[in-house]
Amino acid sequence: MWPFEFDGPMLMTLHDLTHVHYPQTQPADRLAEIARCVEPALERARVILTDSQFVADELQRHYGVARERLKVAPLGYAQRFHPRPLADLGRVTAPLGVTPGAYLLCVGTLEPRKNLALALRAYALLPEAVRRRYPLLIAGMAGWRRDDFAAELQAALASGQVRLLGYLDDERLAELLAGARMLLFPSLYEGFGLPVLEAMASGVPVLLSPSSALPEVAGTAGTYVEAGDPEGWCRAILRLIEDQAEWQARRVAGLEQAQGFSWKRCAGITAAAYRQALEH
Structure with a gap:
């Protein structure tokens, strides 16, 4: 978010540069507002917070922001995200x-x-028997340009093996996540990727694209496949279903990786950034 107009010291948070790399995935009115506000805000803010080192590095390259004005405050996960007995x-x-x-x-x-x-x-490429045993659940609210993939989604839903759940409240999402065999997260671009962290904290392996800030979050615990390779995703899904040793290794690695993130750490870095902005 960019600072409000006022004369005092200012700090801003910039979560990602989607508007730079994937403008086609943003509504025109949002892009216009970003174009109007972001660069002036970056010039005026004393300190700029980001969720990841990846975004901080992008700000240096694209906007020429000095490193000393940037503070990286990695996000954390709520206590409701933890392993749960399947029973x-x-x-x-x-x-x-x-x-x-x-x-x-x-x-x-x-x-x-x-x-x-x-x-x-990728899911449609799985053997029929696997799709019968492992339905695909999709949790999330409708967003902009959903019509771009509406036909594929409707065809998948018609099969009965894909279920669209819509928006879920926090506790229900945490419970549903803890019961999943894996999280599929093929995003093209993320400034952080909070569901990845929440899945790892829940003891759930993550299959994800090696793009943007995602490797910074998942580390060596993630199973990475390029975002344009459905056949590769299909093979990776099958491995995490059929190879129990691999599934368990990814689960343990994810739990360990998640321990490096917390809201307490994020809050401490954020508070220090505000103090820095006030002291200049």
């Missing part, structure tokens, strides 16, 4: 017609940047 999750999954530990999950707003179409294509 405790039946009350959440039963109304959806799925079994804990036997479904795939996508989380994110239904918009082009999240690249849901890739997940649908």
Whole structure:
């Protein structure tokens, strides 16, 4: 967000540069507002917060922001995201017609940047028997330009093996995430990628694209496949279903990776950034 107009010291937070790299995934009115406000705000703000080192580096390259004005405050995850016994999750999954530990999950707003179409294509390539055993659940509110992949989504929903859940409240999402075999996160671009961290904290392996800030979040715990390779995604999904040792190794690595992130750390860095802005 950019600072309000006032005469005092200012700090701003910039979550990503989607408007630079993927302008086609943003509404025109949003792009116009960003174009009007971002560069003047970057010039005026004493300190600029980002969620990842990736975005901080991008700000230096694209806008020429001095490193000393940038503070990276990695996000954290809520305590509700933790491993849960599958036996405790039946009350959440039963109304959806799925079994804990036997479904795939996508989380994110239904918009082009999240690249849901890739997940649908990869899922459709799975053997029929696998799709019957492991339905694909999609959690997220409708976003801009959903019509771009509406036909693929409707075809997938018609199969009965893909379910669109819409927006879920925080606790229900945490429970559903903990029961997933894996999280599919094929996003084209992220300034952080909070669902990735929340999945790892829940003991759920993550299959994701190696783009933008995502490797910074998932580290070596993630299973990476390029965002334009549905066949590669299909193979990776099958491996995490069929190879229990690999699944367990990714689960353990994800839990360890998640320990490096916390809201307490994020808050401490943010508070220090505000103090820095006031002291100049």
